[in-house]
Amino acid sequence: MSGLSVGMFLFLVSVGMSLIFGVTRIVNLAHGSFYMVGAYLMVTLVEVLPDRPWAFWVALLLAPLGVAMLGGVIEIGLLRLIYRRDPLMQLILTFGLILVIGTLVLLAWGPDNKSVPRPAALAGSVRVFGQPFPSYYVLVLGLAPLVALALWLVFYRTRWGMLIRAATVDREMLGALGVNVAALYTQVFVFGSALAGLGGALAAPTVAVALGMDGDVLTTAFVVVVIGGLGSFAGSFISALLVGLLQSFGILVFPAVSIVLLFAIMAVVLIVRPWGLLGRPEQ
Amino acid sequence: MPRRIHYGTRALAILTGLAVALAAVGPAAAQSKAPIRIGEINSYSGLATVYTFPYKEGLLMAAKEINDAGGVLGRPIEFIFRDDKLKPDEAVKAARELVGQEKVDFLAGCISSGVGLAISAYAKDVKTLYFATHCQTSRLTWDDGHRYVAHTTNNVNQYVRALAKKAAALPYKKWAHISPDYEYGHNVWEEFIAYLKQLKPDVQVSQENWPKLGETDHSPYITALLQSGADAFISSVWGAQEIAFVKQARPFGLFEKVRFLSASVGNPDELDPLGKEAPIGAVAPGFAWYDDGMQKRHPKLAEWVKKYEARAKKGPTLGASWGYASAYIIVEAIKRAKSAETDKVITALSEGYEMDFPWGKVVMRGCDQQAVPPQWVGVVKMNPQGKPVLADIEETHGRDVIKSCDEVAKLRAAAADKKK
């Protein structure tokens, strides 16, 4: 059960990274930083909003929007200037962003650890097969498939989704057909950032909101995205579940090697199927 | 291609020349009435600032008091701060600059044990006295101890033993633990269980958990602890990671089913953010300056806290008290040596001395140059304002639990054997 909810968390946290790569070919290393900003915004929003039951949900909605705006500014102000260059340059730029955002968060929120209390209705636990299971994880277990479903609907049932899928296959052709690819990139980057922010906001009540949470989540999200296939959102879903389960059980079965195992699996996937379990090989 | 290479070489030559010229006119030599300079290396950027900022406040507060009162040996003291970026090699580099360029008289600092041990090894090599301050590994002055290192604050051995002493008084036989899988986590668990078994031979270990340092999801360990059959468990997970652990364990009712002891949950950097989600009933060491019993036992404490708050605009932490004490302990050694010369100060340190602080007596033990302060263990409770605090404080002094000088000598001999 807990492995399942961990997997769902991982999915929410990593799917945005995968989406951004799929369309723009940017490996966004600042994804963890966006996640951190989402969590810190959640802290501030919960503090600022009146102490009512709805405040948590409003904050959960607003925090990702804030991160989406940040993502938009970065995409338009920086990344757009270098799309013509080697994609690795963009990757390095996002590494610079990690340092910048990390310091700005320290300056804005100070060094102290923060925390967001769980909403009262979800503070306790429910019984599942006679075992206690935290209610908040029920929310996550419910929300993640909803997000996955929503993404699926967007991708496969809207024109915008069709364009995105087209962009992952052949961007030049899409541009030649008169689609404004630059605008599409911005939209996707903003959308992916919002998902990172949502991951951070949703995780905030279960962890400490603290400096350094960007790095912790980056490595795991990275592994999930690479195993699932950069750009494949179904791949992210399955690989998040796999990694979640591996973390939950693997840790108990082979504690000494579990982290090495994670990276080893990532390496093996890259060697055998570089495009990931469900990704698509590049032309 | 050759064109660009050409410019590269030229740029490099010009830059090198500039640097040579700049550095040749370095700072002038120190004057005789000049301040006593202490190079302070700590983690002043990034994620450890939650600890080092209050520590630095305490240190600067003491330095100001000392200098306002005329300094030491008629000379003011001055701290020159450097950031170690939480990396031992950066710390060694900073130490090099402080000793070689800034000509400091002493080195001080550290929050990470790795950093402390690295500076200590460097200090031994260049024969400069190093006062380790905020890091806590016992190896500093014991296994890896030498005459050029002194430790001005608590070490793991003392507060873990104080906690184990409290644990021995509790009616629990079967123990489990959760410790981050690196040096510190192993240290705490080994020291704890060894001392507990010494005090109470029928203690059993029912289950062990070793999450990685910085793990964010603890549910597998929480489940394992629930099913372990243990009566109690000790955690040496700390900081953000422990906050996450506590928040995740609460809904499982872990703290109601298995008694929780923790090496760090009693500190405000964890209790404050946890707020209503704090683990009530947890047994933990901590610096509960706000506690009535503490203030009664130490009448000067309230006034010190007021002074600190006026300066820092928030309440002190254990680290703040350590920064404050460290400055005074260093100055006392210089005062006793009647000199800032390394060898004389080491002689003063090796003779040992005691100092009174607003929170009680701190012994600087001569044989290992290790500070032995009072130890407090309390229980996490809610105060009437609904804030979690450490209450029911029991005080033992470090000297009642710490390994003896003989034991330390054995540790050092064993470590020296191992090196050969």
Add this chain to the structure above:
Amino acid sequence: MPRAGWLGLLVVALAVAPLALPPFFLQLLTEIAIVGLFATAFNLLMGFGGMVSFGHAAYFALGAYAPALLVKRAGLPMLLALPAAPLAAAAGALLFGFFIVRLSHTYFAMLSLAFAQIVFTVIFKWKALTGGDDGLLDVWPPAALKSPAAYYYFTLAVVGLSLLALRLIVDSPFGYALRSVRENPRRARFIGIDVRRHQLVAFVISGAFSGVAGGLFAFYNGSVFPDFAYFTKSFEPLVVALLGGVQSFYGPLAGAFGFKILEWLVSRQWPVYWPLFLGSIVIVVIVVLPYGFVGLAGGRPWRTRPAAKA
């Protein structure tokens, strides 16, 4: 002044530096030389081979740990232990590189990162051998090389010879074949170049010299730590090479110089702001200075053209 003149001036300036500079600046120059070698070795891949590794910390760390372990665990003297640095690093680079060079672009970077994280985790976890988190301490050079000036000359000599070797490699037929692989792998294949093999050889050479840098750094620092293999360390040569300019052989050296001096100046005064500063510089260099500061010195027009495709 002709190129040889500038080079001569540089050599003379470096040779007399110990007469003019206080020890700390010699140590800073020592470190700059080591980082410069690391970045130049890295740039053999990036600048000349068009392969961007995000895991070069692994080879730096292997080069640091191998001689440190020989000194600490087998009691060898430094000069006998040091040759293990390039050997261990080259062995690691051969093992990992065999798989890494099969991939291109982003996946190349990802896999190199994954291997580096494995190396990091093993070093961090294998406490009995590596000392885990606390690292290995007291790894000092012999007395004759211990003084800042002596180790400075020693480093300069080793780095100088390494750079000469790298320079010869870059200018050799192999170096030109490597460039052609960078510019157009398909065409390179048509004219009979074994692309994979060339890439792998370059990877191993680059790894070996990264290992030399790691070994020099171990004895300079007197200790080795798992940090050496952490992914943030992998970004160091990348940032340094970018700062200096990846298109030029000496760019990374100039970058190392600028980077270390800047770091020293900013970090001692405003530690909190250093990451902000570094991050901003990385961003600015990528956006407006694709040829780094050396490109600027060379009067390159500020135009962006698609960089060499990997």
